[in-house]
Amino acid sequence: MSAIDAVLWGSAVVFAVVLIAFPAAGRKVAPLVLALLGVGAVMQWAVGGYWHMWPVYLLIVLMLGYVLTDADPPRRRVVARTGLGVLAAVSIVPWAVPPAPSLTTPSGPYAVGSEIFRWVDESRGEPATEADDRRNVVVQAWYPTTVGSGRQWRYLDGLDALPGRVSQIPGFLLRESWRIDTHATAQAPVSGERTRWPVVLFSPGYGAPRAFYTGLLTDLASRGFVVLAIDHPYESGVTELADGTVATTVEHFPADDPDGLRFMTERLETRTADLRFVLDQLDRPETIGLLATHLDTATITATGHSLGGATALAALDADPRLRAAANIDGTLYGALPDHTLTRPVLLLESDHADTGHSQRYLDGNAALLDHLTAPGFRYELADADHYSFTDVPHFLAAPARFAVTHLLGGTRGPDATQHATNDILTPFLTGDHSAIPTAAATHPGITGGPIPG
Structure with a gap:
């Protein structure tokens, strides 16, 4: 996983947790954070995107939808927060199954x-x-x-x-x-x-x-x-x-x-x-x-x-x-x-x-x-x-x-x-x-x- 992958993944998961645990504070900074995450996702895909990061992309989209539906009934917000939590957990995939495994490095002189x-x-x-x-x-x-x-x-x-x-x-x-x-x-x-x-x-x-x-x-x-x-x-x-x-x-x-x-x-x-x-x-x-x-x-x-x-x-x-x-x-x-x-x-x-x-x-x-x-x-x-x-x-x-x-x-x-x-x-x-x-x-x-x- 590259540095840009790690930053994007970590930022998306951390902000999802903030939105779940501290929804009021999270929504105050949501426009800026989600904009930065969106730009990061585009950059990551342009540099060399792969399917492993799709849970992260979906997490960003779901967070945007969650912020925009603030006026929805409490039950719907509970469902949305649960979805955020599940997707944040699923986003561990890029760290569990890397797109480019690092093989054993040759140890000989040639x-x-x-x-x-x-x-x-x-x-x-x-x-x-x-x-x-x-x-x-x-x-x-x-x-x-x-x-x-x-x-x-x-x-x-x-x-x-x-x-x-x-x-x-x-x-x-x-x-x-x-x-x-x-x-x-x-x-x-x-x-x-x-x-x-x-x-x-x-x-x-x-x-x-x-x-x-x-x-x-x-x-x-x-x-x-x-x-x-x-x-x-x-x-x-x-x-x-x-x-x-x-x-x-x-x-x-x-x-x-x-x-x-x-x-x-x-x-x-x-x-x-x-x-x-x-x-x-x-x-x-x-x-x-x-x-x-x-x-x-x-x-x-x-x-x-x-x-x-x-x-x-x-x-x-x-x-x-x-x-x-x-x-x-x-x-x-x-x-x-x-x-x-x-x-x-x-x-x-x-x-x-x-x-x-x-x-x-x-x-x-x-x-x-x-x-x-x-x-x-x-x-x-x-x-x-x-x-x-x-x-x-x-x-x-x-x-x-x-x-x-x-x-x-x-x-x-x-x-x-x-x-x-x-x-x-x-x-x-x-x-x-x-x-x-x-x-x-x-x-x-x-x-x-x-x-x-």
Whole structure:
């Protein structure tokens, strides 16, 4: 919320309270105050108005009507005062749900650049549609650059065609997300400080667009990685395909699959193929544009959150080009828990008490780590919940977030959770395994360590 927003909001609410509590005194100064508030509302809208401020505009109009109807019967004045009070309370919305959330600030030594690739895998059909569509894979690259300012990408694809819900977030709450500072410069040149940068593939949670991990991934890129965040079309809440189509979530839960296990296993297989397709593109300069010659394809790792974490492990199992994989809070599906992985694995978990992981999550990850023949690590972040790894908590302003997290969990908060996550991920992804316990120990409330092998 900008300074002009705050002044307008605060002044309108305070004067509404004055009119309710001290109507006689309030009416004496009402013409001047309401005139100033009206001018302020016009200025605010001209500078960059948004729907969040409509309760404030209505409050100003209602106050004007209240002043002009002073001669009305007492009962009507009681109703008007009640309406003023209710609307003044509703006007807290701009402070509870900010139009431009402030994401986690990158903490690494590099500025961050970004580029989006919208590829089509002609070898695969699209399983979510009935037409003969080819499988699209959308990738946003976050990478180190020396450019600190310039044009930014919009935070979220498809702002002109948002569905009613984007991964359970009401679509209307995201219409102003173009205002969000992603802390990254669009199409900036890749930093030349190193000849080639280590590559990390990232797969988001089920239904979540890649955008919801911007804070986590820009911070990781600022530490010296090229992070390729993958949207899985028709599962992602919203993403734009290569031909401009805005694809939203399509779910087909068969009647004979009531718990959705077969459906989720199929999604995992499709996602795994998506990651392997992305790996295919990394040696094609004509496909990866400005990233060409800047990727260290000998040090490619995969990570992801929730179903994306399971995807990272499945891709590690399926493709020898991946050197390691990290699972952030992901439940495993299909036969994956019974497979023997031969390259390093990291499991990062939210607080079990806050998240309430399912038995399938607990059993599956325990089995996979038990079968592991390479170095393994497992850490639990106290007071972090499943969504603390994402940008979603930032969609609430700090006071509202404080109240919600103290009721539902996740009091560590997104900033502390994401920085701790990347402090542990960084040595794991670079293969510096001896530094992982030290990195974890710098943050309070993190338990775990290497898996005995």
